[in-house]
Structures are given as C-alpha cells and as structure tokens.
Amino acid sequence: MLWAAWADAVGFISELTDESGLRHRTHGNELDGTLDWRRRIGGKYGVHADLPAGTYSDDTQLRLATARCISSSGFDVEAFARIELPVWPAYALGGGRASRAAATSMTKANATWYANFYDGWTTAGGNGAAMRIQPHVWADGFHDTYISAVIRDATVTHGHPRALLGAVLHAIALSYSLRESTTPTPRTWIDLLAAARRAVRFFRQDTDLWTIWVPAWEHHEQRSFDDAWNQAADECDALLDIAGRFVAHTPPTSDTYQTLVDQMGLRDPKTLGSGTGTVIAALALAAAFPTDPRAATLLAAHTLGTDTDTIATMAAALIAAAHPQPLPSPVQDEVYLRATAARLAAVALGEHVRPFAHPDILRWKPPTSQLDTVGLADGTPAISGLGWIDHTRQVYPSRDSVWSWVHSSFGASFLIKHRNELRELPTGNWPIPQTELSDAASRPVAAQPVPLDLFPVSTVIPDADSDEDVRHTGVTDDLDEIRSLRRDARDDDTLGRLVREAALRGNRDELALLIGAIWSHYSAP
Known part of the structure; x- marks a missing residue:
C-alpha cells in the first residue's frame, strides 16, 4: 500500500501537464521522487494550492475509501456507494468523469449501488475502477475470494467491460505478485488474461448484478454482455502483444516506453485513461523493472501526456507486493497508510476486524452539495459520515467557499472544500467514534465469496461450458x-x-x- 501511494504521489505531479507546466509545478526541481509543489485544484475556477511532498491523488483517496469498507465481514458495498463515494468529490484531487458522475448519481434518494445508471454509464470504460480495487486483494491473503468484491466495487461507478475487465485483470496480477513473490512476466500474462476473461461468470453468481444490472446493460446496449466482455478481453490480448515487445527490449528505455504508449494509444484523448490500456502499461513496467518500483514509477511519471499517476501506482503496487522495500522519500499520511495496511492484513489472516464506523444508512442523507460535506456535528467541525477534523495547514479562499488542509480523527488528511460558515450536519450524518460501532450501523451486503483456486492460474475460473460453472435452476x-x-x-x-x-x-x-x-x-x- 505504501509504494502504491508513493508512486501515485510522484505521478500526480506530472499528470495533465507538459514540460513547461511540470517545471512550473516543481519550481524547476528534478522530478526524482516526492517533493513540495503547487497546482490548481477545483477546476477552471479553483485555487492554486501548495501540496506538500507525498500528496497523493484520487487514486489513493479512493483506495482508502474502499479499504474503510472492508472488514472481517467482507466488503460493505452499501457503505462505499452511499457514503464514501458521495462524500469523496469534496476532497477529490483528480478523478475521472465517470467516477464523479457516479458519485453525484449516488446522492439521489433512491440510488442503489447495483442500479447507478447515470447518463453514459454503459460507456464508462476508464481506469477509475481498476485504480481503487487493490485493497480487496490485500484483504484476501491466499484465499482467492476477491473477484466478487472487485466486480461489485467496479460496477458502482463503471459500466463498460473495458473498465470492469481491467479492474479484474489488475486484481489477478496483484494477487499473483503477492502469492508468488515475483512480478508477472509476459509468459504468465496469457494465463492472467484467461482468468480475467472467465471472470464474467461471477456476474451470474451475484443476484443483484445478474437480475438488475446485466439486463439493464444489455437493454441499453442491445448486445450480449458476455460478448462485450470477450471483446474487451480480445483487445487486451492485442495490447499484451505490444507490451511484450517493450519488455523484450533490454534494458527498457524512455524511447521504447514512449513507443509502447503511442502504439497503445495512451496519449490519445479518447483512450489515454483506458481501463485496460493503463493496466497493461503497468504490467509492462512491472515486468521491465521487476524489483525496482522506483524506476518503474519515474519512467511512468516522466512520460508526459499519459495517465502518469495511475500507471505508476499500479506498476509500483505489482512490484512492491513481490519485493517489499523502504520508500525513498515521504508520502502523505504514512502512519494512516501503515495502519490501513495492517488492518487489511489482519483481515487476510482471518483475525476479527470490525468495520469502520460509518453512520446508519437508514438515517444517512447524502450531501446534495460539495460545500455541505463538511459541517458541524454538535458544534464540532466534521466530514459527513467519516470523522471530526482539525484545520492543520493553509486555507485557500474561493468565492463563497474555502479549501482547507485538515486532519481527521481517524488518521487521514484532506485538502477539502467547504463553506466559509459551516452549517450543522443532519444528525444521521454525524461521525461515529470508531470505538462505538452501533449494531444499527451499515453491514456488508455481499455475495458469498467463491474460492478461485487461483494458482495455478489456468484453473482460476472454470470454462463457460464446464460442469463447475454456475448451474441455473428454478x-x-x-x-x-x-x-x-x-x-x-x-x-x-x-x-x-x-x-x-x-x-x-x-x-x-x-x-x-x-x-x-x-x-x-x-x-x-
């Protein structure tokens, strides 16, 4: 988790800018790790804010949001979709259109995670799902039951099979790194993709997805979801061939990586954040630098015009999972990141880990405005549904609102937007002390985990016509x-x-x- 956050922080510095913009952000300093920098946040009419060394982006923010919804009871998809996701835009540093649209959609009174059908949901094929699913693997250990949780998580925000397959492929690759203590090589990629291709069967095992989500998708797109999934897998097959040629070039260079991203369309505005392309670029970097997450991160970060932070964070996670090593420079919230990693490891080891104390969903009222995410809980500043906050650093005024660096009662820090004069939060949105989890608090609503028998990889998921496939009755x-x-x-x-x-x-x-x-x-x- 630490290396994924560190690589995200490095790649964040060079995201969405050119050489001139990068020099301006870094004050002329070389980008060779985390450093203090400055950028505009909040869009066109936002503010220029100072970002301390190690500040991570939406990639790590949403990974931590996902992690807070994992406990010994499984993945609480309701808490993620109805509390964490709608709150996130107020502190988001980045974020794709699909994730933001999904977050807005989940503020509706009748919103459900399995029917979050915002405008354009079936064509949302970016990497916003793949970048946040790592906690499901870290919490799984060697039990190989994470695919159902990954798919549930991903379908909250994305509907195109390219995004969903990419999330599954990255999860399987990360699990391989953890299990085998080695990064996946081109020789193993074909098996990883075969496993991801067969993962479509897990939609059949989830009642909500199979009876509501999949029929709605097929009705909207007028084609078979299985066929679309296989088409996305075929696209991955072609991309893996390109990635294999990059890895075969020894040693890998900036020029050969530039060729890779151009051939994969990772600079093309239509495909630069592809849910499959970025995952496979990360696989290529991990295979090219199998023991050196720093080198993989810096090559990704210096390849401007690509999704630098997401490719870097995925590649570093794959490498560091197999070859843990100290970080070369600071990262934001290191203590909280370590505590979260330890918590997920405890889940993986079968220890009893209580859920994060989200409010009772029956009393929860999603903020209808980003400005109302922060308010007063019995007179004390708080982030709706998450925790109490203290202002710790700079404040940046913006018209009728303000951006503030705050530290939360549960350990994470945020640069968050709020009103100049805070309003009282609805009592159902007040944070709950983490030592006082109520029996009425939300609980996981998850499909029964299905062991994958992941290793050897060739037996991850039975073929569609296998006797072991889902049997439909009644x-x-x-x-x-x-x-x-x-x-x-x-x-x-x-x-x-x-x-x-x-x-x-x-x-x-x-x-x-x-x-x-x-x-x-x-x-x-």
Missing part, C-alpha cells in the same frame, strides 16, 4: 429467459407464464427478483 432459469427476450418482443403471454411459474415454484424473494428483472429489462434507460 426461478434463475426464468431470469435467463427474460434476458433473452428481444427489445421489441414484449410477449405478454411469455411474461405472464414466467411470473406464474415463479409464484408456483419459488418463494416470495425469488418472485420479487423476477419482477425486478422484468422492470429492469423494459424500463431501464
């Missing part, structure tokens, strides 16, 4: 039939038969699922 067969109906073939007799058979053969919950699937198939955007 009402689930009806759900499959609904999914197979064509858009304009609204056969009332068929739908009536399915509902009648579900009522006769299933229970109340199964009948509700069937009705939900019919509604989603014909009413989703």
